[in-house]
Amino acid sequence: MTTVESVSRTSILRRGLALSPELFTGLAGTLGLALLATAGRVAVPVAIQQGIDRGIRAQGGPDLGLIGTIVGITAGVLFVTMISAYFMNVRLFTVSETALASIRTRTFRHIHDLSMLHQQSERRGALVSRVTGDVDQISQFLQFGGLLFVVSLGQLTVTTIVMFVYSWQLTLVVFAAFAPLVFVVRFFQRRLSVLYLEVRESVGAMLGVIAESVVGAPVVRAHGIQRRTAERLDGAIERSRRAQFRAQTNNVVSMSFGELAAGLALAGVVVAGTLLGVGGHLTVGQLTAFLFLATLFVQPVQVATEVLNEAQNAIAGWRRVLDVIETEPDVADPGPAGRALPDGPIDVRFEHVHFAYPGGPEVLTDVHLTVAARTRVAVVGETGSGKTTFAKLLTRLMDPTRGRVLLCGVPLSDVRFDSLRSRVVMVPQDGFLFDATIADNVRFARPGLTDADLTRAFAELGLTDWLDSLPSGLRTQVGERGEALSVGERQLVALARAYVADPDLLVLDEATSAVDPATEVRLQRTLDTVTRGRTTIAIAHRLSTAQSADEVIVVDRGRVVQRGPHADLLTDPTSIYARLYASWLEQTR
């Protein structure tokens, strides 16, 4: 169990580092600088040994001149140390930040490339932390921990060598004092990797509860449930505090074993050193230097212990980033190998298409149909009948579990995304807007458009009056997610955005569900005019859309049960469509 864990930790570290080949450019140079940088630390104890043995305790009284020379040389070494340390630090920062910026961007892009289902299976906050907090953890480790670790290793190596030169017996004493630490550190690392995971989970849960209390503030207010919400908040905050403190406690206890080892080492060196000295194997200066060296050995071991503990955090960060990057998008862009959609109007063909959400029942069953180019089709059915799934398969937000979808005879999975997304545009029911102006939002579809183009587009859609009623017209800020506008107004902007994209196949998924009937009817008429010559497929809740469509597709419990022009479908009064229509009339007359 433990070996599996540590193997997977090493493998994560290996794969994590492999993500950033930049980290290894000039690694040898950095390590060389690190070695130089530690030289200064060892130089001081050596200077003291030389100073005491050959200077202060020189035969015939202290030799100040010699001590001056020793101090001068050591000061020079210290200067070299400082300069190498500067360059090493700069290198480390530059290299690691460059590598991490590219990991951030790559992960960001990869998240957008994941399929809609993948994206939705994660909390939004968790996705954001993949490109922020998780990468920051790695950066913390590389720059603080990683640097310290490299320096510590260098210091350990150099110190060990010098210690051996002075006295191999005392070196063994020091090693003996530190040997048990290896087991202690391993024990605590296993605990800490679990505890840090708990910390991150409890923090994630806490953020979720806080977000809920902020986003759901109107509901909290409307139902007066401040106390209940406060209790939930307190619980989550307390759980995260406890988890953090537990991890901290374990970290500190593990650290204190390092101090214990240091005490043992020092005491051991004094006792053993004195016995050796009495035997004439050691001078006072050598023993003093060794005491210094033992301290120099202790510090990096303690630092390395702490760094290794914190590495658990970074490894968790890497693991989460790798989770994303190593997830193959299940709805993938065929890329350059794919085909472009042929020019001209687009026709649609579903060939025995089935669809089920992972682990769920089938929501679409054996849909087999053709939509001719240039027709306006309405897809109707009750909520939960599978209408929206139909739209998502059509725009390749998802792939069918069985069967295939073809546009202009080309299987959708072969169509390059750049061709698909420029020719096929969907307007979802929730018309998400960016926190920018209306103009920025519409221009999102086609960045080159001028304000005049945008004004014209709104005019063509018959929305000039509405636009003029806004305080700053096109320059009106829409707020976060468009929330400064009403739900219906957001849908108007989203529709304009799709309209300027000028697609050959326009898919409207209840795109006007919150718009008032008069505006909707007006939009419908203008869309009918401006989309003439293209293929339009409208998923509709309001049957007014179906009435004006060339053809209606009726979906019921995942199956297409009827299709044809509105008038034809009504001929059988017992049909599902006739029932839907009767209910519609009841609502609207």
Place this chain on the structure above:
Amino acid sequence: MAYRRTEVGADVTSGKVLGKGLRVLGHAVRDEPHMFAVSVAGSVLFSLLTITTAFVSGAVVGRIVVPAFDHGRVATGTLLLGGLAILSVSLGKILGILGRRLGAGAMQFNLQAKYRRAVTRRYLRLPLAWHQRHPTGTLLSNANADVESAWYPIAPFPFAVGTIVMLVAAVVSLFLTDWAMALVGVAIFPALLGVNVAYSRRMSPRVALAQQLRAEVSAVAHESFDGALVVKTMGREASETERFADKAVQLRDATIRVGRIRALFDPVLDALPSFGTLAVLLVGAWRYQQGATGVSDVVSVTFLFTVLAFPVRAIGWVLAELPRSVVGWERIRHVLDAEGDTVYGETALTGTGPAALRFTDVRFAYTDAEGNGPDVLSGVTFEVPAGRTVALVGPTGSGKSTVAALAARLVDPGAGTVTLDGADLRELTQDALVGSTALVAQVPFVFDDTIRGNVTLDRAGIDDGTAWRALRLAQADGFVGHLADGLDTTVGERGTSLSGGQRQRLTIARALAGSPQLLVLDDATSAVDPRVEAAILAALRRADGATRAASILVVAYRRATIALADEVVYLERGRVVARGTHAELLETAPGYADLVTAYEKAEEEREREHAFDADRLDDGLDRASDGLDEESVTA
């Protein structure tokens, strides 16, 4: 795109940061005096023992080792005593480490928890108007990242305090040992402090910028993933990645600039004590030559400089974190000091039956912090008499949702009054308000909780029986009954495991479960079958054993819904243009007639065109049906 920048925090470039930062630390000490005492005690113990280590080592070398070497023999007892002395100092240091780090950890995490609670409490009390002025992302980071950065310096703070004690003790002990070597210390220690202060000065603006950019990177990612569907369907992944990469590169450069400062100062801080050691060696040798000091003193002092090097860095850590801490603290204070809590009145409602709602000359604007903003509603006057149903109709963007929010006192009017049974909503107690009025919003909000939790919201007097009745009335009992765990099923973040229609019905059930005296439906029934809607409204109009009767204000477009209303209020651009029955308004309000008869008119027009088309263009239709012939509908 010209995305709005999030506000930049406090001005941390000024020299006042040190003073402000120390005041923040003062708050921390006052908030957590016990943990602070524990950690400082631990730290001081550790520091003093660190100095003791130097002197014990020196003493052991001078009193035991040197005589032993000189005489070529050693008393085992004395030697073991020396070893034990060193070891027991180490054990004492371990105690110090535990006290210092556990105390500091407890202090830091307690403070974080305390201020997270305080900030979120404010969120619950501040009015929605305040919420609307602050982006969600800012509010989240106030409660999370800002609280964290405010208390970042707490981790090294007790260490730093202990180190100052240690420095003082070190200088004293140096003077007790030898004044000449003490002078080296007097030169080195202030230099260390000075370099540390210069370091934090240089770091402040750079760290603040990096922090700002980190927030911006996060904001871009958050928004972009929020709009992932739009990005995908418009094929804008590349341009979004560019937008993100741009910020990521800015962050990279800012962090590298921070790194350069660190790279410059860190080695200097590392080397200073070493230079001190060398100076002591030189001065010590000179003093030894004069016979003023012994070998053991020289060893002790050099050792002292070596062990001091590391703890002195703690002061630098605190100073380096102060700017970030000040920014975080000031952002927290912005929330804690925000004024304008929703103040509830003292009046309770006496009636238990349907309540009458009245708007009198109400004006409303969504204002910025300065109180500016265009009017969304002006001169709105209407009433929902007790037990009656009033439909609120108007074009998109005419202010209907704002009226609904005012009716439930989610916001207060800028002018005019909103009353319930004659009492101004602002005079009512919170219990009276939420006990009498229920609002179902246009976009359903579902908590990450069980179905039961979402319906009952732990309100008093709502048991499972009531919950099921409400679910049944909202036609949500069907799907809830099919869920594996029924009422105990958890619905995920924002109710992701439910469909939009299911979420809507759940929030309707939530409102009904409270047996309101006034129900406000803000276009909340679009996913509900009209027959269900009629059943809900009908049940609320007559009191029976299970349901209390209620007055109803319903925002609607559907004729079926409007038909159930006793009166219609027609709104246009924030003003009440007409009031009356549906039939009256059809006659008198042309805008209203256009709106509610839009579908019929469209159909009539279509029929006229069809008749026209049929005369002229039969081959046009043939073309359209060509494609349909090969269709095979598999049912």
